[in-house]
Amino acid sequence: GEDVEQSLFLSVREGDSSVINCTYTDSSSTYLYWYKQEPGAGLQLLTYIFSNMDMKQDQRLTVLLNKKDKHLSLRIADTQTGDSAIYFCAERNDYKLSFGAGTTVTVRA
Amino acid sequence: SAVISQKPSRDICQRGTSLTIQCQVDSQVTMMFWYRQQPGQSLTLIATANQGSEATYESGFVIDKFPISRPNLTFSTLTVSNMSPEDSSIYLCSVARPGTESSYEQYFGPGTRLTVT
Numbered sequence: 001g002e003d004v005e006q007s008l009f010l011s012v013r014e015g016d017s018s019v020i021n022c023t024y025t026d027s028s029s030t031y032l033y034w035y036k037q038e039p040g041a042g043l044q045l046l047t048y049i050f051s052n053m054d055m056k057q058d059q060r061l062t063v064l065l066n067k068k069d070k071h072l073s074l075r076i077a078d079t080q081t082g083d084s085a086i087y088f089c090a091e092r093n094d095y096k097l098s099f100g101a102g103t104t105v106t107v108r109a
Numbered sequence: 110s111a112v113i114s115q116k117p118s119r120d121i122c123q124r125g126t127s128l129t130i131q132c133q134v135d136s137q138v139t140m141m142f143w144y145r146q147q148p149g150q151s152l153t154l155i156a157t158a159n160q161g162s163e164a165t166y167e168s169g170f171v172i173d174k175f176p177i178s179r180p181n182l183t184f185s186t187l188t189v190s191n192m193s194p195e196d197s198s199i200y201l202c203s204v205a206r207p208g209t210e211s212s213y214e215q216y217f218g219p220g221t222r223l224t225v226t
Contacts, residue, residue, distance in 0.1 A: 031213050042201060042219040043152075045110075050213065088151065095140055095205050097215060099151040 004091055006100035013108055018076040020103045022089035025070060029091040032065060034074045037086045037102070046087075047074070081107050111136060111204050113218035121224045122192055129188045130221045132202035137182035142203040143175070146220070152201065158185050192225045199223070 003025045012018045024032070030051055035043040049056045049063045049072075056063045062075040072089055086102040112135040122128050132141065143155040155175055156166045164177040178186045189196050199220040206212055 033215070035217070043217040045214065045216055048213055090152075092215070095215075096142075096154055096157070097144075097152070097203075099153075101151045 004089060004098050004100040006087075006089055006103045008101065009104050009106070011106045011108060012079050014079060014081060016079055018074075018079045018083065018105055018107075020074045020076075020087050020089075020105065022072040022074075022100055023070055024072065024089075024091045024098075026091055026093055026098070027067075027070065029093055031092040032063075032072050033088075033090040033092065033097065034061075034063065035088045035090065035099075037088065039085075043088065076105075079105075079107050081109075083107055110214070111138065111206075111216045113202060113204060113216060115200075115202060115218040115221050117221060118219065119222040119224075121226060124193050124225055126192055127188055127190045128192065128223060129186050130200050130202075130223075132185045132187070132218055134183045134204050138204040138206050139182070140205045141179060141185045142205070142215075143177065143185075143187045144201045144203060144217075146199040146201065148197065155187070155200075189223065192223075194225045197223055197225045 006022045033048045034046045036046050060077040064073045084107045086104050088099050088102045090097040090099045114133045116131045141158045144152045146152045154167050155170045156164045158164045158177045158179040160179050176188045199222050201220045202218045205215045
């Protein structure tokens with residue numbers, strides 16, 4: 001079965017970089033995702049990475065994938081107050097997504 | 110991207126009643142999914158709803174409790190039947206377009222926040 005784990009909380013100072021980590025167990029995952037959920041809102045697709053890649057950069061976001069260790073990370077450069085949210089990583093197998101518990105990121109001034 | 114709307118956005122219901130949640134997408138999609146997010150929890154897949162076939166339910170979810178309709182490529186409904194307080198959750202629909210250039214993208218609706226009293 002699928003099992004995705006994330007640390008639950010991250011506090012970061014405004015302007016610093018945030019790094020959110022995630023581990024997964026399903027080696028047949030095809031894509032891995034990062035979603036953002038702000039209070040009272042739905043899930044916003046932030047970025048994704050195909051399982052045969054090891055890095056993807058999209059503006060302030062950098063995704064690193066270590067397939068051997070089944071480790072995924074999301075780095076947010078120059079973290080802003082608007083980045084405060086819950087971040088979910090998810091792995092996809094046959095179009096089904098398995099989610100981690102979510103990391104609550106708090107940005108402090 | 111896909112623009113997904115859900116109705117209602119929230120509701121408070123009495124135990125024993127049923128609620129039907131609607132999901133509308135702005136373009137045709139092959140695959141639609143229904144997820145549940147219990148308070149303070151992550152998301153769990155309830156079922157996959159493909160047009161022209163019966164919905165496929167995940168372990169722990171059954172059709173009698175969560176009947177789903179998928180009448181066309183832009184619309185689906187999920188009914189939460191005979192509700193109990195344990196059904197209080199956010200219900201989200203999600204879409205994917207396999208076989209297209211954007212097949213890797215999976216988008217979510219804004220969710221329906223259900224409280225059962």
